[in-house]
Amino acid sequence: MKTIKQNIHFLDEELLNAVNPIRVNVIGAGGTGSKFMTCLMEINHSLIELGHPGLQVHLWDDDIISGTNIGRQRFAESERGLNKSVAIINRLNRWSGTNWKAETQKFQRDIDGKIPENAGASIYVSCTDTVASRFEIAEIIKQLNKQYSYRRDSAKYWLDLGNTKYSGQAILATVDKINQPDSKKFKTFDTLPSIIYEYGTLMTEAEPEDDTPSCSMAESLQKQDLFINASLAQMGASLLWNLFLFGMIENRGFFHNLKNFQTKPIAVGS
Template identity: 35%
Template structure:
């Protein structure tokens, strides 16, 4: 039986504030942000020196058909999602987070320990990766879904190396290719129309898996898996272990560690 591999969190996450950027405050983003605030509170209560410092990007406003399906209420209609959620959490949880009611584009440089992408379009994922490359970022937590299934993938930015966690673009390059977007991004004309496009439960299911990954990373300082696939139609949740052999099944070949040359001493 092979030994279970673990990913160790960088030491600075245990001694300093987690700088987190969330891109997308819609279905999954509005479900995950309150959990992120709970994580911040728990971290501080458990003695972490800084908890979470968060910036939320989203240029969308609340429509009447977001109410009930996303984390919004009738009185929220017309307001910017990012601003609304951040102000609400700052008031209720005592955080001092920042809202940026704009989309991540070519003018943005992201600087964060963890970038969380709560987006479903390939164009948006590509923009996140490019903005992270222009700045300086550590982890990339992708939270994506379709009608009744989705994935949560924690990876790392930077050049490939044997111990780097592959991010969503490494495992699924197609998910960063904007040419393959379906093009059906028109607003729903009713609640029923919105629910035909997406399960009422999928965003919460994805956000719970993302929340658990972050909680485990903080509480134990390590992870035994880096991705989770959720299928509500079958009721299955499948983790992907920290293992180059597992990643290879998705077509990603992790670099092989270089062997040290042993110098022979002449007798």
């Protein structure tokens, strides 16, 4: 009987055996991003305890904390009026002794089409609200990868986290092919497709018409369940953590529904 090999993606060797902290860009510091940052702090601490150099995180967001953000997002009343990325980065740096950076701007091209300085990273995590922003992120990552493919922190992975009122998804993609080791036990995949590649057309058609900011906590909760962002952030972080902890993954993402408490994994190779 022929044995069926399990589909696996192995972590890029430069990240697995890194000698310097891995540069991570988190894009968006709202409901999901603000909570994902706490998860990254825990991942960073755990990696260092295991002998890995850990992470160097830059958080991109130009938004200011308002009363609507307090409660559902990870912000305190005392932080009202501060920039979101600055508030989160200052808090985490004080907590864990890191030297992570706040980028008080959107991760997008300027009016002249120029990419923001210091935008390069090995891992990108998008926690944005719109389909347009995801297309923009995909184009910027693609361009940066062409320009700086020789650099130590050249783009390797893009993890996208997105949600509606009760459901969401996390999809981990490779920016380019990742060399895979020879394996007699596993069927390896050097490429993981992005959310744009797989669902770009569907995402555009499903773009909600009303993307205006909420004016109150009550209005905000009409658009998104109280815990969808937190549960998505935790599970998305777990996907990234497993990739580092075991050096390989069999699932490249998941679809998550908090209303019926069901989660469907997306297998590597599917």
